[in-house]
Amino acid sequence: MRVDRVPCGLINPVASVAAAVVAMFMLAGCGEKAAAPKPQTPEVTTVTVQPQSVAVTTDLPGRVNSYLSADVRARVDGIVLKRDFVEGSDVKTGQRLYLIDPAPYQAALDSARATLAKAQANLVSVAAQAARYKTLVAANAVSKQDYDNAVASQGQAEADVASGRAAVETASINLGYTAVTSPITGQIGKSQVTPGAYVQASAATLLSTVQQIDPVYVDLTQSSVDGLRLRRELASGDLQMAGNNRAKVILTLEDGTAYPVSGTLQFSDITVDPGTGSVTVRAVFPNPKHVLLPGMFVRAQLTEGVNDRAILVPEVGVTHDQKGQATALVVGADNKVALRSLVTTRTQGDAWVVDGGLQPGERVIVSGLQKIQPGMTVKAVDAPIPASAPADAASASAASATQKAQ
Numbered sequence: 001m002r003v004d005r006v007p008c009g010l011i012n013p014v015a016s017v018a019a020a021v022v023a024m025f026m027l028a029g030c031g032e033k034a035a036a037p038k039p040q041t042p043e044v045t046t047v048t049v050q051p052q053s054v055a056v057t058t059d060l061p062g063r064v065n066s067y068l069s070a071d072v073r074a075r076v077d078g079i080v081l082k083r084d085f086v087e088g089s090d091v092k093t094g095q096r097l098y099l100i101d102p103a104p105y106q107a108a109l110d111s112a113r114a115t116l117a118k119a120q121a122n123l124v125s126v127a128a129q130a131a132r133y134k135t136l137v138a139a140n141a142v143s144k145q146d147y148d149n150a151v152a153s154q155g156q157a158e159a160d161v162a163s164g165r166a167a168v169e170t171a172s173i174n175l176g177y178t179a180v181t182s183p184i185t186g187q188i189g190k191s192q193v194t195p196g197a198y199v200q201a202s203a204a205t206l207l208s209t210v211q212q213i214d215p216v217y218v219d220l221t222q223s224s225v226d227g228l229r230l231r232r233e234l235a236s237g238d239l240q241m242a243g244n245n246r247a248k249v250i251l252t253l254e255d256g257t258a259y260p261v262s263g264t265l266q267f268s269d270i271t272v273d274p275g276t277g278s279v280t281v282r283a284v285f286p287n288p289k290h291v292l293l294p295g296m297f298v299r300a301q302l303t304e305g306v307n308d309r310a311i312l313v314p315e316v317g318v319t320h321d322q323k324g325q326a327t328a329l330v331v332g333a334d335n336k337v338a339l340r341s342l343v344t345t346r347t348q349g350d351a352w353v354v355d356g357g358l359q360p361g362e363r364v365i366v367s368g369l370q371k372i373q374p375g376m377t378v379k380a381v382d383a384p385i386p387a388s389a390p391a392d393a394a395s396a397s398a399a400s401a402t403q404k405a406q
Helices: 008-034 103-138 144-177 224-236 388-405
Strands: 043-048 052-073 078-083 096-100 179-181 186-188 206-223 248-252 263-268 278-285 297-314 326-331 337-341 343-348 351-356 363-367 379-382
Touching: 052 186, 052 278, 052 343, 096 206, 103 144, 144 179, 206 224, 206 248, 206 263, 206 297, 224 278, 248 263, 248 278, 278 297, 297 363
Parallel strands: 043 379
Antiparallel strands: 043 363, 052 206, 052 297, 078 096, 096 179, 186 206, 206 278, 248 297, 263 278, 297 351, 326 337, 326 363, 343 351
């Protein structure tokens, strides 16, 4: 029996190739496990909150009112002969505006003067007679009754003189009322009557209106609830009064532009309107160019006081849950995220004023909120301070302008 032998060179290459393939697959599997990425710690931007001094302001709607306003009305009856002003012009106190026909009142004055002269002449006569009778009655030359009648006549004549003087004064006053003058200095509006019109004192016919509009009053409307909160915060010391009740007020006009001159707070009314639940706050504004006109609607920013312990959080770092509660995410000392409920009262620029829920020195997350959850460990990076750059730029600009001026 013959046994064929297979050469070694034909078997070893096949075995080597198979072993190489198996080894390659094993190495590939090991390589995939080694290349798996490790989980990275998310990075967030934070702002460290600290107490700071903040001016507490309130925006209030209001209306402009004239500082002084006087209706010019007729005080005697008659025909208007002249109008001595240009509508819309400035007038001064005592300046004649209208002339009412003075002829009847001049005649009345002349008549009163004549009556007074007659009474004075009669007084001279009866006074002389009473003086003579006084001497004669002492000598029993006339009866006592005649003397008494002479004394009574003298007293009646004196009363007639006093009445005549009063009539002259009244007639003189009425004659003066025919020249209608301005009661105040200001700007006069349109004329309600024309020459030839008949006016009556009994009807107090309106002739025109004079208003002083430099300065002007601005009457603002404030909720009584806000006023109560302000007084409570002042009493507790949370707010400091901004200077002897003379807080500055800044106006915004109807077209959205800022009024260039600030005003001062005068007083706050003590009566609450039962219909609106609001009180009136009055401020005074200079108005040299007559930009503010009576009846104009404005919005005012009133500085109520200063909060020395205010904590400001950027608006991007504050969210509200389904119930409307303000919340924020903070990074603790262990770099873990925690959810905080905040007590906010108002905004200051682009930040919320937080009265509760945060402690000084805590780090509030303002960027990267979409990739984190409470309880996660994060890497916190301080946010840049945007206010420094504009401040430095403004300082540099001011310094450059000063150098150019020099």
